[in-house]
Amino acid sequence: MDDGSLNSAKPPSALIFTEGGDISVCTWNVNSVKARLPALSAYLQDKKPDVAMLQEIKTETDSFPSFELNGLGYYSLAQGQKSYNGVAVLSKHKIVLERDALPGAPDNGEQARYIEAYCPDLKSTFISVYVPNGEPPASAPESTERLEYKIAWLDALVSRAHALMDKGDPFIIGGDFNVIEYDSDVYNPKAFENTAFTVQPVRQLFKAFYYTGLTNALRREKNKVPVYSYWDYRAGAWEKNNGILLDHLFLSPAWADKFKTAKVDAEVRSGEKASDHAPVRCDLSLQ
DNA sequence: ATGCCGCACCACGTGCGA
Numbered sequence: 001m002d003d004g005s006l007n008s009a010k011p012p013s014a015l016i017f018t019e020g021g022d023i024s025v026c027t028w029n030v031n032s033v034k035a036r037l038p039a040l041s042a043y044l045q046d047k048k049p050d051v052a053m054l055q056e057i058k059t060e061t062d063s064f065p066s067f068e069l070n071g072l073g074y075y076s077l078a079q080g081q082k083s084y085n086g087v088a089v090l091s092k093h094k095i096v097l098e099r100d101a102l103p104g105a106p107d108n109g110e111q112a113r114y115i116e117a118y119c120p121d122l123k124s125t126f127i128s129v130y131v132p133n134g135e136p137p138a139s140a141p142e143s144t145e146r147l148e149y150k151i152a153w154l155d156a157l158v159s160r161a162h163a164l165m166d167k168g169d170p171f172i173i174g175g176d177f178n179v180i181e182y183d184s185d186v187y188n189p190k191a192f193e194n195t196a197f198t199v200q201p202v203r204q205l206f207k208a209f210y211y212t213g214l215t216n217a218l219r220r221e222k223n224k225v226p227v228y229s230y231w232d233y234r235a236g237a238w239e240k241n242n243g244i245l246l247d248h249l250f251l252s253p254a255w256a257d258k259f260k261t262a263k264v265d266a267e268v269r270s271g272e273k274a275s276d277h278a279p280v281r282c283d284l285s286l287q
Numbered sequence: 288a289t290g291c292c293g294c295a296c297c298a299c300g301t302g303c304g305a
Contacts, residue, residue, distance in 0.1 A: 031304085032294055056304085058295065083295050084303075133305060138289090178305075197305070232305070233292035244305070276293080276304085 021286050022260060023050040023122065027174030027247055029130070029230075029277035033057040033088070037065055039271055044072050047265065049281060050092050051119065053128035053174035057086035061112075064088060081112040087128040087175075093121035102129075103160055106152035113153070124255070125164065129157060129175030134196030147196050150178070154205040161212045161250075170254040173214070176247050176277065179206040184226060185245035197244075215256035217249040217282040221263065229264045230277045238269055247280045258284040 026049045030036040033054060044052065057064060057080050064078035073092055079100040080086035089095060099116040101109025113130040134150030136143045157173075164171050180197040183189035192198050210216070218227065228243025237243065251259065262282040269278040 035294065056294095133303085135305070137303080139302095180305095192305085195305085230305070233294095235291050237292095246305080273293095 022283050023286060024281060024283050025049060025051040025053075025126070025172055025174065025249065026265075026279045026281035027053040027055070027128070027176075027249055028279035029055040029176040029247060029275060031056050031058070031275040031277065033065060033086075034059055034063075035273065036275055037068060039268070039273055039275065041068070041072055042271070043265070043268060043279060044069075044074065044090070047279075047281060048092075049090075050122070051126050051172075052090040052279075053126060053172075054088040054090065055086075055128060055130040055176045057088050058083060059086060061086075077115060077117045079112045079115040084111070085130055086112045087115045087130050089115055089117040089126050089128050091117065091119055091126070093119050095119045095126070098125060102153070102156050103163075104156035106149050106156070114157075123170060125169065125171035127171060127173045127175075129173060129177070131157070131176060131178045133178050134202070147199070147202075150196055151201050151205065154179075154202065158205055158208045158212065161209060161214060165212050165214075165252065169252075171252045172255055173209075173250040174248070174280070177206065178246055179203065180244060180246070181206050185228070187226070187228070187240075187242040187244070192244075197246075209250055213253060214250040215253070215259070217251055217259065217262035218245075218264070218280060220256075220259055221261070227264055228266070228278075229280055231269055233276050247277055249280055249282050251282070251284075255284055258286065260285050 061080040066076045074090040076090045078088035095117040098118045102114035116127045132150040134147045180186050229247040231238040231243045260283040265279045
């Protein structure tokens with residue numbers, strides 16, 4: 001079972017774990033792992049993150065490109081579904097699957113939005129999350145079903161964070177939270193007023209992550225200009241810097257103590273066949 | 288802004304994303 005195709009051969013260039021070094025972790029909504037394979041490979045070779053949490057792989061678990069990524073020196077674990085959603089964890093160090101669904105999720109994990117991987121070398125759990133969008137479909141603009149699903153999902157995620165915090169072991173949650181925490185996180189707050197990204201219960205649940213004792217890596221940086229991680233493909237959003245900050249890395253206390261830097265690798269958004277999200281990356285000291 | 292763009296799929300239109 002643990003020698004399955006998704007986590008099989010030892011990567012040829014597996015990084016040797018060195019005491020006292022730094023490690024780098026990132027989260028990236030790739031908007032289809034297959035369409036993004038060239039850009040993803042380039043990014044992994046450029047930044048060499050030790051662990052990458054991916055969202056919107058948009059493919060089934062069995063068709064995740066684990067062999068290609070293995071060739072780049074990464075183990076991978078994926079939880080996919082056809083066409084939509086799907087999450088994965090890549091790691092230069094061996095990882096084992098802990099959970100492939102969020103405990104207490106409103107649909108019992110029918111939508112692939114959560115994966116939890118444990119890394120024995122780093123003695124830490126890494127969790128990739130893709131929080132539901134929550135906006136109603138165009139065909140039923142008044143419906144609140146999706147928003148209710150999002151709220152229930154976020155509520156379950158906060159509960160999971162509490163449970164992990166109670167266990168006391170190090171962990172990092174990375175993902176596309178689909179929440180606009182502050183008005184300054186979006187180019188045009190007015191346009192997102194009273195949407196599933198900003199409504200009070202959604203923002204409240206985002207704040208609840210801080211109350212569990214988690215640290216938002218990007219917020220440790222004092223940025224003077226708006227920092228975004230998503231730019232719509234449409235209407236020249238990237239060129240106009242019409243972005244939104246949606247992607248975050250949450251660190252458990254042990255990791256927060258080792259925080260060095262965090263940033264959005266925004267230049268990735270301008271690359272060939274780019275995702276509409278850029279990676280968010282954090283360097284951590286192992287000392 | 289009803290839309291734009293890019294992605295996947297029983298694919299040459301439709302649903303979805305944020």
